[in-house]
Amino acid sequence: MTTKLFGEPVRRREDPRLLTGQGRYLDDLGGDALAAAFVRSPHAHARIRDIDVSAAIDVDGLVAIYTWEDLPALLAQPLPLLIPHPALTHGRTAHPLARDVVRHVGEPVVMVVARDRYLAEDACALIRVDYEILKPVVGVEEAAQSAQLVHDDVPGNVGAHLVQEVPSAAGLGAREAIDAAPHTLAFRLDIERSASMPLEGRGVYARWDADDRSLRVYTSTQTSTSVRMAIAAKLGLPLPKVEVIAPDVGGGFGVKIVHPWPEEVLVPWAAILLGREIKWAEDRREHFVSSAHERAQVQSVRVGFDDDGRVLGLEVNILHDHGAYTPYGIIVPIITSTQLLGPYKIGAYRVEFSSIYTNTVQVTPYRGAGRPQAVFCMERTMDHIAAHLGADRTAVREVNFIRPDEFPYDQGLIFQDGRPLIYDSGDYPESLRMLKELIGWDSFPEAKARAAAEGRRIGIGIGCYVEGTGVGPYEGGHVQITSDGRVHVSTGLTSQGQGHETVFAQIAAAELGVPLERVSVVTGDTRRFGYAVGTFASRAAVMSGNAIALACRKVKEKALRIAADALEAAPGDLEIVDGEVRVLGAPGASIPLATVAVLSNPLRYAFDEEAARATQFAGTPAFDRPPVEEGQEPGLEGRDYYSPLRSTFASGMHAAIVETDPLTAEIRILRYAVVHDCGNLINPMIVEGQIHGGVAQGVGGALYERMVYDEHGQLLNASFMDFLMPYATEIPLVETAHLQTPSPLNPLGIKGAGEAGVIPVSAVIASAIEDAEGIGIDRMPISPSELFDLRRAATGRSTSET
């Protein structure tokens, strides 16, 4: 690399656009399009007896009303099960519009198209659906025991069941190892539902060109390429006639990787049928009840350990609530099961999960994707062990760490990408040392005693995690240098505000030796790049970043070869600096990349003076070679793909100091410290921004957010008034320190950073509250009201014991 752009805290170049209202989000597009709205089930479980649309017909501006019976054969099928798995023996997905039975509040039943959204909602309000109400199944433990079924053909409501087991080095199974251990503990943990909750909901805008027989769809998605394939398949269109574009996307956090949503196929279908542009922009209430949630799990833990706190055996049973359908397979509980091991060497491990249907919104990955639950489980276990032994919580973790000289470290499990769970690199003891120093772990007991003398309660907590990032199968990058010297980079995966335009430009500028300002980046537009997987699993920088670097290297090689001809030098003697190819050690012998781009494309026709230099009568042609040599292509461009052997494993450790009010039971985070290792940093400022945002979502999950379903399957807090997403006022200052252990798996030595911040927060806050209160915390989130109850229960218990 010839410039220092890689690793620099370059300011986000998308921010001026996004912060001044120049962003183009889905609902900024298609101002003249017809609007779609949906009649959604008000019941958690019901059979549709009849749909009467007669009262809606007279609504002024109504264009069309569709029910399941109107759908053509391909669309009338259930939506795809995106990620099949042998253990998912009873995978079920919804129909785009409900057929016969609805299985959660919010399931779409009728689509209405009208002149605008107001009129569409007026029509929706007049459509009468006659339901036979069925008994709903709510709560994962209730569902696991219930005779009532969410799907008639799924016995016990069990969609999937999977056991993974790694024996100890001595060949003991986990249960044997636990039974043989000097100390054993057993306990139960509980995590409630939350959701990605991006500020921009989902949305689809479709334009059918009847003359060209082509379809253009804008959708607020995390994977435009795959939505494109889904639409082509579901609507029976030739793939080249379908374009899908993710415009500016106001956050995804996982929910927008699910596809095709019912609306993503229904809106384009109706647009073709009606020959009109149609748009659907999800509102907040729809997002709460008809997109996806995550997190909810109940875990039973048994652990055996020695006098030092070394874990000899660990057995975890997980009940995972996946809601009414499983379009995204069992990725979440697989990640929980495998990432639970964190930075530790566990003697023997057995994990078993049952993924259970309930009459609630489906569960698909939300930032962290099963890891917050996993880390909550393992870190609560570490704290339990420390409490049992009277040991320092960090000492128990330290004794279990994988050592820096043990990488690559094989955990013996199969990860979410179907490949072995082998950690590539890391330095956990150093990370812990840095964290203890950052938060002042060793001096905290004195601070706690001082606070206690003032009648205040403070506590400190810690949580460690390892995060598999940058999962395959691949991403690609395309880089083109045009004759004006500009560099055009495109990659197929999408952006939701992460700063891809900045970091991908940094990579390209550094690889090519051009000024950052000359590089432009396009993501998520299938017109520019058709092959991609999507943005999830902290994979964009690792996958597309490396693909773009590799594509740049191809372009650079070609540029140097062409320039070498022009400069009569060997390619090895050339360098590119500031957009100019120079001969090393020969000042003045140089040629701009713009000119190289001209020369790369032999022309017959000139349209400007630059182009004239590449026409057939210019220069001195070599008559023994064709203008475009065999194996070469015109143009200064390159395309390459990055497909890794395995995931990279980022890691981190967080610590927090909390204060609990002795009277009101309010919980306040006084300090929050993060040590983070995602390998080489492309842009430390963007990584820190990712961490801050992640921690903020983690604080939400720890202290504020939950989806409250009643026994009828009604979501009681489907608005931002009662679903308590924290404000800036609830988020502490996040203190960060970076450790960089490069990944040996990819050319740039990087690992993913997108989800890291959120992962251990519930574990850290639980640990800190437990320390402040001296009361065990085994379920999260926790509210002041719940802490008040725990205090009373603890007082009652100690009173009855004495």
Next chain:
Amino acid sequence: MKPPPFDYHAPRSVGEALETLADVGEHGKVLAGGQSLIPMLNMRLAAPGHLVDINRLTELATLDVEPGGVRVGALARHAQVERSEEVAAAQPLLRQALRLVAHPVIRNRGTVVGSLVHADPAAELPAVLAVLGGSVRLARPGTVRDVPAAGFFTGILESAAEPGELAVSAFFPLLPPRSGTAFREVARRHGDYALAGVAALVGLDDDLRITTARVACVSVGPAPVLVDVTEACGHRPPASADWASAARAVQERTAPEADIHATADYRRHLTGVLAQQALRDAAREALDA
């Protein structure tokens, strides 16, 4: 989340507004700051046939410190009242409470009188009106009546304002000499409706002994719960007052309900804690007055 159809009226004078409201009767709804009404319309929880927008009636955007108290016009925004030094000097509880009302952008738009008429038992301003013994002025063509706080809040989101009436102003009496006020609350997030909250007023005599002590509590009943705790405090100086006994007396009068954010027991507990804190704060202010 789009409102159902309604007829929109934008009267240019109070007289025209009153005529319009009289015409549309129970099908009408007054739009002032819209901070509660617009979300209810968008969620189709409210479907009035007629919206009478009073935002052009600048004659109602008044804020007057009168000899007996502060009169707040129907179009005075929270922020206007909160930022007025004159009001803060005359009746400090208004600023103490308004700082806890939602967020600055909501206070820029929302109105004090609108908040009173909305009569949300979790809101701060009804408690302020209750503890101060203020009143709301209701008008219809040809008649005006003042309804005291004690009779104004009739239930959850229900007030004495009848269909066809416009609340034109609210009146907050001045504090007697040697009195102080305070507002304490606990909310889940900064600016949220309080899980529990207490507005307190404490008055002292010339010997600096407590002669008046009362609180109004939010979120623990269908309307602000007004409790006179003068007796419970004892006719003593604040330093030796029995605040704990006063707090218990307050708790006994509350009938909180559980919801997804807090149990009834926790709200009752908080109310006791906050009552004690607010009474102490108010007494301290009274001593400084």
